[in-house]
Amino acid sequence: MNPVVEKYTAGSTAIFDMEVMPFDIEASRAHAKGLAKIEILTADELRQIQNSLDSLEKDLKAGKIKITPEDEDCHTVIENYLVEKAGEVGKKIHTGRSRNDQIAVAMRLYMKHHLRAIETSARALASDFVDAAEKQKDVPMSGYSHLQQAMLSTVGHYFAAYAESLLDDADLLAAVRKYIDKNPLGTAAGFGTSIPIDREFTTKELGFAAPQLNSLYVQNSRGKYESAYLEAMAQVMLSLGRFANDIVLFVSQEFDYFSVDESLTQTSSIMPHKKNLDVCEIMRGNVSVVMGNQFIVKDVMRNLVSGYNREGQLTKKPLMESTHIVEDSIEVAAIVLGGLTPKPESIRAKLNKGIFTADIANELVQKEGMAFRDAYKKAAEMDAGDVDLAKNIASKKSLGAPGNLGLDTLRARLKNKS
C-alpha cells in the first residue's frame, strides 16, 4: 500500500486504540468463553487464550505493548499477541467475529465505564456544592438577572444551584448509560455469521442489559450512541463552564466577591493585585471543545450509507478527548470550589437598594390584600429603608428560594445511586 495513503488513513488512531485496548481484551475474553461454549475452542484452548490475554493485559499496563503501523489497530495487536503466545489456537480467536463488532463492543464498554465513573465524580462534586451551600447559606449576596442586581439572595443559594445542576447531569449520564447498554458483540461485519455463537451468553458475560439486536443497526448506530454520550458530557461542561465564568466575574476587582486560594491563580509577580483564574478560563473554553467534538462525532457519521464505513475511526479521538476533559474538569472544579472564600463585607457593600422593591410589593399583597399588579406599581415609588438582610432572606420561603434551600432533597438525591 502507498505509505502516504496508509499513514493518512491510519491518522492518529493508534494513540486512541491504546486506550481502547483494555476493553478490547475484556471483550476478547468473553468472546473466547463463548467460542468454548459452542465448542470451537476446547477447555484447554480457552485456558491458553485466557492466560495469554492476562499476560497481554499485564504487558499493556507495564507499557510494553505498542501499536506499530503494520498492526494498524489494537484488534490486530491482540490477535497477533495471541498467536505468538498461544500458538495455533490464537488463530481461532477471530472465529465468528469481525473487527467491526470488535471495535463496537470495545467502545461500548469504554463508554459505559466512563459514564459510570463520571456519574460518580459528578455526584461527589454535587456533594461538595451542597456542603458549600450549607456553610454559606446565611451569607447575603445579590442575585442577578441580565447581569443587573435583581433580588437579594445568598452565597449558599448560589452554590446550591450548581449542586442541583450536577445532580441532573449525573442523572443524564445514567440515562445515556442505560440507552447504550446493549451488546454489539457477535454481529460480525454487520451481517451476522453462520457460526452458531451465543450472543445472549456474551451479553451476560460482559454485563450488558441486552444484545444490540440487528447486526446492520450495530454499524448504523455508530455516531448515534457516541453523540448521545457526548451530549451527557456536554451537559456536565455546561454546568461547569457557567460556574467558571461566574467565578471569573466574581473575582474581578469590580465585584470582589470571593478571595481565591493562591494555589489556583497564575502568579503575576508584577501585578500583585491580579487574581488571574486561568484555570476557569480554560474550563470555560473547554465547553466549546466538547461541543465541537460532539459535532464531529455526529457529523462524521451522519447520512452515511448503511453498513460499516471507515470514517467511524474518526469518532474515537473527539470522544476520548472529551472524556478526559470532563473527568479533569470535574476534578479541577472541586479544587476551585474548595479554594473560594466569600468576602461578606465586600459583597454587602455592593448591594443596591432597588433589589428590595419586589419584596415590598409582595408585602403589600400579603399585608394589605392589594392586587399584585397594583402593589407592583405602588412599590416602585417606595423606599426600602433599612432592610434586615437576614430577615429578608428568611422571608423567601418558597421551595428552592434563598430562605428554603431544600438541601435535604438534594442530599436524598445524592444517596440515590443509579
Next chain:
Amino acid sequence: MNPVVEKYTAGSTAIFDMEVMPFDIEASRAHAKGLAKIEILTADELRQIQNSLDSLEKDLKAGKIKITPEDEDCHTVIENYLVEKAGEVGKKIHTGRSRNDQIAVAMRLYMKHHLRAIETSARALASDFVDAAEKQKDVPMSGYSHLQQAMLSTVGHYFAAYAESLLDDADLLAAVRKYIDKNPLGTAAGFGTSIPIDREFTTKELGFAAPQLNSLYVQNSRGKYESAYLEAMAQVMLSLGRFANDIVLFVSQEFDYFSVDESLTQTSSIMPHKKNLDVCEIMRGNVSVVMGNQFIVKDVMRNLVSGYNREGQLTKKPLMESTHIVEDSIEVAAIVLGGLTPKPESIRAKLNKGIFTADIANELVQKEGMAFRDAYKKAAEMDAGDVDLAKNIASKKSLGAPGNLGLDTLRARLKNKS
C-alpha cells in the same frame, strides 16, 4: 423605547409565543388554583379566572388572539386578557410568579408534550419497518461495508435495522422526557418569593414528577434541557437521514433496488427515467438543520452569567422549528417506506460472488475444524460456485443476522410503552 431597538430585541418571538400560549394557559390555570389554595384568590375569583382562561383558549383556537408589539410576549397577552375579561382579579394572577418561571414552565410543558407525541410516532414508524422487514425477510440483497458489496443479506434485514434504530430513538425521547420532568413554576424571577406558594401542589396539578428545586438553577438550566431535548430530536433525524440517503442511492439507475410510487417523486416530464426523490434529499438535509439548531440552543446559553439572560428567547425558534421538522419527517418517512417496492431480480442481478467468501471460511471452520485465520486464507482462493441464496441466508443464524431477525424481540419492545 427606540422602535428599532424594540423590534430587534423582540425579533420573531411573537410567532413562537403563539405556539407556547396553550401551555402558558395550562400553567396559569394551575398557578391560579395554587393562589386559591393559599387564599390569595377566593373561590369566586378563581372561578372568574378559570372562566377567562377557558375563553382565552377558545379565542386562541379560533384564531382571534394576536400578540402585538406592545404585548411583547404571550405572558402579557394572558394577563391583559384576564384583566379585560375578569376585571380587578386579573391583576392578581401574577402574584408570586414572574415571566421568568412562566416561560420556563410553559416550555417545559411544550417539550414534554412533543417528546411524548414524537415517541409515539417514532414507535409507529418502527412498527411499519417491522412489518416491512417481515414481508421482505426472504428477499436477498447485498449487504455493504465501505459501500462495497460485503456479504449476502436481505431487504428484511435492512428494514429491521431501521425498526431498531427508531425504537432506540423512542427510548431516548422517553429518557429525556424523564430528565426534564421537573416543575419550574413558583421559582419566580430566579430567587423565589415571600408569597407562601405551594410548589408541590402545582407540581401535581401539572403532572410533573417533581419540582425543579433551586430557583436559580431553573434559570441556569435553560439551554441545557433544550439541548438534551434536541439531542433526542437529532437522534431521530440521524435514523431518518441515513434511511433517506440509502434510498436515494438504492433508486439510482445504477442500483435500481426499489421501484418508487409515483406520488413520491418530483415529475420530470422531460426525463421519464428519472425518479428524483427530492423528499429524501430534503430529509437528509434536515439532519443538518436540526444539528444546527441544537448547536444554537446550546451555544446561545453557554457560559452566561447565572440568572435570567434575555437571549434565552433565541432558543425558542430552533427548538420549535426542529420539533416540526422531526414530526413531519417521521410522517413523511412512513409514506416513503410505504411507497417502496423491492425489485428482487434487479437486486439479484447485481450480486457479486465475492460476498460468499466469508461464508466459505466459516464452513471450513465448522466442517473441517480449521482455525479461522487459516480458513480465511484458504477461502480467499476458492470459488463460491452456485450459491443457494435462500440456504445461505438461512445459515446466518446468529441473533440479529439475516437468517434470525429477531422481529419478535422488536415487537415486544413496541409494546413496552414508556
Next chain:
Amino acid sequence: MNPVVEKYTAGSTAIFDMEVMPFDIEASRAHAKGLAKIEILTADELRQIQNSLDSLEKDLKAGKIKITPEDEDCHTVIENYLVEKAGEVGKKIHTGRSRNDQIAVAMRLYMKHHLRAIETSARALASDFVDAAEKQKDVPMSGYSHLQQAMLSTVGHYFAAYAESLLDDADLLAAVRKYIDKNPLGTAAGFGTSIPIDREFTTKELGFAAPQLNSLYVQNSRGKYESAYLEAMAQVMLSLGRFANDIVLFVSQEFDYFSVDESLTQTSSIMPHKKNLDVCEIMRGNVSVVMGNQFIVKDVMRNLVSGYNREGQLTKKPLMESTHIVEDSIEVAAIVLGGLTPKPESIRAKLNKGIFTADIANELVQKEGMAFRDAYKKAAEMDAGDVDLAKNIASKKSLGAPGNLGLDTLRARLKNKS
C-alpha cells in the same frame, strides 16, 4: 404528488423565494437579452419580455405577487407570469437555461448585493467608533486581561479597537464579494447546453467579473460560496457580539462605566436601578444564531454527490436570516453606541494601583538602563505613588497604544472604498 410529501419538500422555501425574486428578474432580463443576441428572440419578442418583467417587478413591489404551492418556486412564477402577460413568447424564456443555474445566478446577485450593502454599513459604524474614540480619547479607563485590571487605557482606545475590527470586517466582506463574483448563468442543469448562448455577454450584462466556468462546478460550489459569505457575516457578528457583551458588563452596577440612554433599556418599573440592556443580550446571542446558520449551509451540502441535489434549497433560509440579523445588528449597534455616555468619575474610582507596575518597570529600563527582567522584578516591590493619569496615557506612545491611537490611519482606511 402526495400532498404531505409536496409540503414537506417545499418547506418554507416560498417565503425566501420572495426575497430572491428581484434578483431572478434581473437575471431573466439579461438572459432574455442574450437570447435576442443569438436570435432565439426577435427584437420585438425581447421588448415584450422586458415589458412583462418590468410589470412583474412593479407588481412584486406592490405586493401583488404570491408564490402558490402549485408554483413551487419563484422561477416558475416568473415564467408563468411571462406566458400570461406576453403570451407565446413567454414560453421561450427558459431556452438554454435551467432552474439550476437560475437559482444559482439569483443567489449570487443576492449575495453580491448584500455584501456590498453590509460593507457600507460596517464602514459607517466603524466611522462612528472612530468619532467616539476621538471624543473619549482622554478619558482614562482600566484595560483588562483575564477580566482583571491590567494597565491604564482610555475609553477612546477601547472604542478605536472596534473601529478597526469593523474595518477588517468590511475588508473581508469585500474579499468574499470578489471571491464569489462569477456568473453561473448559462450552465443550465449542470452540463451546459447545445443552445449557442453567449455567457460572456450575460456576464457583462449582470456586472460579474467573469463567468463561473465549469457547469458542474456551478452546482458543486453551492454551499461553498454560501459558507464563505456567512463567514464574512459571522466576522461582523464576532465584532458586535463582543462589543455587546462588554457593554452588558460595563453597565452593571459593579462596573458602572457608562450611563445608557433610556430609549435603549427595557423598563423595569419596579426596579428603577436596573438598566437591562436586552438589546445587547440579543445581539450577543445572535452570534450563535449566525454561527449555527453557517454550519447548516456548509453541512447540508458537504460530501453530496456531484451535480444538483435538492437540499441546496435548505441553504436559503439560514443565509437570508443571517443577512437580516447582520444588517439589523449593525444598525442597532450604532444606536447603542450613540446612547452610551462614559462616567469618568465612576470609572476612575475603580482604578487599582497595580495597573501602573508595568509602567514603573519600563521606566527603570528607560531611565536606569536596567535589563527588563530585572526591572520587572524590582517594580513588583515598588509603589506607584500618585499617578498623573493624563501623563501616563500620553507616555504610551507605541503605535496603536492609548497615547497614540492612530485614528488618522483608521480614517484613511474609511476612505479606501473597495
Next chain:
Amino acid sequence: MNPVVEKYTAGSTAIFDMEVMPFDIEASRAHAKGLAKIEILTADELRQIQNSLDSLEKDLKAGKIKITPEDEDCHTVIENYLVEKAGEVGKKIHTGRSRNDQIAVAMRLYMKHHLRAIETSARALASDFVDAAEKQKDVPMSGYSHLQQAMLSTVGHYFAAYAESLLDDADLLAAVRKYIDKNPLGTAAGFGTSIPIDREFTTKELGFAAPQLNSLYVQNSRGKYESAYLEAMAQVMLSLGRFANDIVLFVSQEFDYFSVDESLTQTSSIMPHKKNLDVCEIMRGNVSVVMGNQFIVKDVMRNLVSGYNREGQLTKKPLMESTHIVEDSIEVAAIVLGGLTPKPESIRAKLNKGIFTADIANELVQKEGMAFRDAYKKAAEMDAGDVDLAKNIASKKSLGAPGNLGLDTLRARLKNKS
C-alpha cells in the same frame, strides 16, 4: 500552584508550541533588531542575541529543545535559552513586548506560512485535475442531478469541475492571507508600551503588509482571524470531501466507473472483489473534523470580554490539526487522482437513453424554431434513437459545457500566482 490545576490549564499546549517556536524565533529576531534600532540593545548585544537565536533554531531542528511544565510555553523557553546562552543581555529581550503580542505574531506568521504553502499545493492539485480533464475529455459519462442520470457529460468535464473548485480555494487562501497580513508585534499586553518601539520597522522586517494598529484589537481579533483561516481550510476540504465521496460511489460494484490502483485500497484478502477506498472515506470524514475545529476556534473566543483571555490557547490545537489535515489531504488527493483509470465500456453500459431528451428539445428549438416550453413537452414523448455520443458531447458548446471545457482559462488561472 496546585499541580492538578497547572496541568489542566496547560493542557496539551506544549505540543503545539513546539510547532509555533520557529515563528516565535523569527519574530524574536525582528524584535531584537527593533530594540537595537531604539538603542535598548547595543550592536554587540544584538549580535549575541542573534547568535543565540541561531543556535536555538539549530537545537530545535536537532530535536534538542523540549518545553517542560516549568517553562509553560515556547516564549519562556526562548527567553530562558537566551539568558542561558547570552547571559545578562537575554534579560533584555522581553523589553517592550509581552507574551500576548508574542503569541499573536508567531501565530500570524504560522498562518501566513501555511496559507501560502497550501495555496501552492492546491494549485498543483488543480493542475493535476486540468491534466486529467484534458486526457479524459472525450470519455463519455453520465452527468447526474439528484443522483439520477441527467445528461450526457464526460469524465474530463467531471475532473475539470474539481480543477476550478481548487483554483477558487487557492484564491480564497490568498484572500485570507491578505486579510490577516497585519503585524501585531509591539502591542504588548494589549495596551501598548511606553518603550518607544518602532512598529513600522518590525512590520517591514517580518514582511507584513502593515501593523495591526490598535493594541486592544490585537487581542480581540484572536479567534476571528483564526476562523477566517479555517474557513479557507474548510473550503479546500469541501472540494476534496465531495471528490472523495464521488469516488467511493464511482468505484462501487454497481457503478464501476473507475479501476483503482491497488496501492490505494485496503486489501481484503478474503473478498478480492472489494476495492475499499478507506482513504477516501477518511478524507470525507475529515471535512467534519475541520468544520468542528473551525467551530471551536470561533466559539472559544466569541463574546469574551475585551482584552487577553487565557482560552485563546485552546485555538492552537484545532488550527494546527486542521492545517495538517488539509496539507495531507491535498497530497493524498493527488495520489488518488493519479490512481484512477476510467473504464469507458463499463461507464457507457450504464447510460440511460432518457439523458438525451433535453437535447432533443433543444434541437427542436434550434431547428424547428419551436418555443422551448413546447419543445420540452414534445421531446418527452420522443425516442432518442441511436445517439452518437461524440457528436452529442461536441454539441454542448456553451462555455464550460462538456463540449467546451475552457481548460485554457483554467491554465491561465494556474499561472496567475497570487
